[in-house]
Amino acid sequence: MSAAQKPTTRRRKPAAPKPEPVKCSTCKGSGEVSRTVRVGRKQRAVGQQTGLCLACLGSGEATD
Numbered sequence: 001m002s003a004a005q006k007p008t009t010r011r012r013k014p015a016a017p018k019p020e021p022v023k024c025s026t027c028k029g030s031g032e033v034s035r036t037v038r039v040g041r042k043q044r045a046v047g048q049q050t051g052l053c054l055a056c057l058g059s060g061e062a063t064d
Contacts, residue, residue: 021061027053029060 023029034048052058 024053024056024060024062026055027060031056031058031060 024031027033031053032050033053034050037046037049038044039046053060056063
């Protein structure tokens with residue numbers, strides 16, 4: 001009497017690596033942009049303030 005053979009199992013192929021997302025051109029992938037802060041009647045520059053990038057909404061990835 002011969003032993004019953006096990007059914008062969010299918011091997012999965014490794015998943016293809018996901019492509020890296022394209023960086024946002026406005027914030028260069030950081031998700032933040034700097035704006036000059038102006039003060040006074042003559043509007044002299046005092047410093048810079050960072051804020052959320054409106055092009056990518058802070059994710060750093062370019063939208064299509």
